Amino acid sequence: MNRLALGLTVLAASLAVIGCGDKPADTKKTAEVKKGAPPPPSVEIKIGHVGPLTGGIAHLGKDNENGARMAIDEANAAKIKIDGKDAKFVFVPEDDQADPKVGTTVAQKLVDAKVAGVVGHLNSGTSIPASDIYNKAGIPVISGSATNPKLTEQGFKVQFRVVARDDQQGPAVANYLAGVAKPKLVAVIDDATAYGEGLANEVEKSLKGANIKVLPREKGTDKTTDWKAVLTKLKGRNPDAVFYGGMDATGGPMLKQARELGIKAVFSFGDGACTDEMPKLAGAAADGLLCSQAGLPPQAADKKFLEAYKKAFKVDPIIYAPFTYDAANLLIEAMKKANSADPAKYLPELAKIDFKGATGQIAFDGKGDRKGAEITIFTMKAGKLEPTAIVKGGKSTPYAEFIGGAAAPAKDAAKK
Amino acid sequence: MDIFLQQMVNGLTLGAVYAVVALGYTMVYGIIQLINFAHGEVVMIGAMVAFTVINLLAAGGLPPLAVVLVGTACAIPVCMLVSYTVERLAYRPLRRAPRLAPLITAIGASIILQHLAMLVWSRNVLAFPQIIPLKTFSFLGATVTGVQLAILGICAAIMCGLAGLVYRTRLGRSMRATAQNPQVAGLMGVDINRVIAATFVIGAGLAAVAGVMVGTYYGVAQYTMGSILGLKAFAAAVLGGIGNVPGAMVGGLLLGVVEALGAGYIGDITDLCRYGPLARAVGERCADGGHFVLFGSNYQDVFAFVVLILVLVFRPSGLLGERVGDRA
Structure with a gap:
């Protein structure tokens, strides 16, 4: 056994030496090519x-x-x-x-x-x-x-x-939610990842700023498919709206299970769960879902x-x-x-x-963030994500209006 | 109260699935003292095969129940074949090797199966087509869906059927004999290799059914779904006493309930703001109805393993296990 270990070490060491030896030769070669041809x-x-x-x-x-x-x-x-x-x-x-x-x-x-x-x-x-x-x-x-x-x-x-950043996306979706669903009590759930938790924090902050009550945070993981325990607990508190910071693979089952349990709250998701996979994953339960995407929709x-x-x-x-x-x-x-x-x-x-x-x-600002990044709010209608509003710099514009007026500002920016 | 009842319903459904998967672990362990870590992946393959077939048939206009049954009927033989192949290639050649060797090949087989599934079905989440109309029943304030009732019913049927097989049939007697002493059973004319293969194949059939159930319940299936499900079912089998068939059923149901109640209530129980002196220690975070929750429901997956550790420490033979853990 000892001898084998020794043999392996020697082998590994020799490989390492060969590996190191390779590089200088390589650079020499390219140098020659540069000079010669x-x-x-x-x-x-x-x-x-x-x-x-x-x-x-x-x-x-x-x-x-x-x-x-x-x-x-x-x-x-x-x-x-x-x-x-x-x-x-x-x-x-x-x-x-x-x-x-x-x-x-x-x-x-x-x-x-x-x-x-x-x-x-x-x-x-x-x-x-x-x-x-x-x-x-x-x-x-x-x-x-x-x-x-x-x-x-x-x-x-x-x-x-x-x-766009979560602290732009979070307020955008929270304000839209507050304006459209007008909830009194909101439950916020996240998947305990840097993304999900960060986004959920921003949403919670904005909701509280709008004087809307928020339930204590519930959490899953980025692999959770069984949300029944969490949702059952929420059902007891009867929130008007639910926000989930997480991805579509976990958000889809959540939405489906919520409807199975008879939860009638409006659901809203961040960009990670704002995909065309959602109607496949949640079926009819996906209808009426509000969600946001950082930036413009792919279409x-x-x-x-x-x-x-x-x-x-x-x-x-x-x-x-x-x-x-x-x-x-x-x-x-x-x-x-x-x-x-x-x-x-x-x-x-x-x-x-x-x-x-x-x-x-x-164009980038001093921190490396994109200047004037847009956020799009979507509503799920009959299994399709339909853009309903574009939020830019805290201002919400209905989507149809935005698409109509998009060409002009883009040209202006190009001139600069 | 209705919330508690709802959590119990959730837990029992989940537990029934764990129990069926745990049966596969415990049957194999009972006979050859091997922890078949590839079993969770067999469940996954069952779900994936069934989903593929169901997705193909969903557009055909057949009644939903028939579609699901055909899907399951396709998944069962595939799982049996996979499990038989794994037994043949990974376990049988090591029958006389030290106990650790087949355990390692089991882990290897599990990784290979998972990645094969990734190649076949891609990494995407497969969705269950929405063919089953949502039927809900109200039971003392708790909501029970048709799918949940079906899962509970099927699990009960499987458990009765398996108990009948093990205690009432010739094959069952051979299995029990092999479990007690393979050499002597062989001398008495039991074809041990056949019995062991049969055990694997039956376990795989159950795994296929469990895969379809768990997939239908959550509406999604993915190539990674088998590993955590397998580990939890393994914990359930140990909880009930590994090697013990009724133990796996009890362990599974119990584990499901523990998980559902745990995930449902841990947040409230560990909310420091509920406890006077602690709330003062945390200070302003409890002001005007705030909360300071130590452990949230994301610890759901932890309960199974906490239970596993507690059982191993305080009652290694499990709840119903008679045999002391000397063979483990």
Whole structure:
């Protein structure tokens, strides 16, 4: 046994030595290529993407990945030149399993692989711990879907996001709920993740601000499918409305079980459970659900993007694909502007970028949050999510009006 | 009171499902002292197969009950085949190996099955088509759905049927003989390999039914659903006394009730604001009707394992187990 262990150690050590030995040789080789062959000078730029590709919300992770992948493929097809060399963008997708621990491991892996920029992560819970690693390595990272305010409150210069924050989304959905359902007593539930809890906190704060009573917080987990115990308890308190901060895989069963128990309250969800999966998961119980999405609905994204996405992946985007598509494009655009893929050089360009993406005009504020991010309120009608209002800067506009007037402001912003 | 009753109904439904899954664990353990950790995944495969068939048939306009029955009828043979294959490949070659070896292959088989299911059915949540009309019955203020009644009824039937099988039939006698002493049973003309395979196959059939029930109840199925369900059913089997068939039933029902009541009331019980001196210690968070809850209902999954630990510490042989835990 001892001898075996020793043998293994020796083997491992020798492998490590070989592994280390490889790298210098590699760089020498590329250096030689650079010197020796002037005609097609090309530079390889790695762009990472992180999202859960396994686990309960893998469908959303894949959606995010598709968005970023499409941007990379388009950039490669466009034959972009950076610093006079043909830029070849290499997409490095990673799976963080929506698990904060795996998130940091994967972040380190991307840093070690020397990626020039990262799109991701999907969840706030994984993005926040990972952001520290990217910050230390100085690698810009743009999330297309993490909405917890904390992410950009850490003062990291490399962290950006292209969606609205929970402290914008929470008040938006809470105020809409207060205005439409006019509840006297609201129950707030979350799934004990950074995202769910953060959003639920914001909603609770806004509701209390509007002098609406809120029941003590109930919690599940991000894997809970049995909500009967919690819902039965709530039934005893008889709230007029329920808000749940969590994802669709858990929100769907919750809604179905609530109706089975005869709870008549209005249900409202955040963006994680504001998907087309909801009518499948909850059936007829989904009707009348109010929910919010940070940003614009996918169907309001750029037509060109929607067509290209459908053509490339044979499905429609679920929620965040337009945002990760924009995030990847922002990285590429900043590299083009800086004429360099060196994070230190293109980061300042990224911070002051003003770019028309599939989700509208994008510019960042000092913290790395998107300026004037929109929030959309949806109502579930006959199994379809119908946008009912757009909330921007605390002002709610009916959706039909917004779509009618959208073209003009976008042009104005472009002129700036 | 009606809330308490509702929690009991929820708990009993959940417990009935645990009991049926726990039967699979306990039967296998009773005979070859193996904890078949792949059993939870067999439940998952049952749910996934049934959902696929039900989704295919849902548009056909057949009566809902027939659709669900066909789905279950397809799931049972698939689960039996999977379980038989696992027994053949992962356990039988290790019949004479130390006890730890088949335990490790069981965990391996469970991981393989889960990932195979991921490849076959993707990572998405499969939804149960909305074909069963929602029928609710009011019972002393508690709401009981038709599905819940069906689950309770089917579980009761399964338990009676299994008890009959084990104590009244020739196969049952062979199973009990093998459980007592495999060598001697073999000498008496019992085909041990056949009996063990039969045990796995029967357990898998029950798992398929449990999978359909739990899927229909919650309306969703996913490739990850088997692991936690399996662990809880295992806890139920240990609670009742692993190796003991009536014990698994009692353990399952009890565990379901403990979980439902625990999740329903832990928030109120651990609300520090209810207790005078503690409330003062927490201070302003209790002001004007505030709450300071130590443990919320998200600790629901913990109860099963707390029960498991308590049983292992204070009564290792379980509630109904006669055999002392020397073989475990």
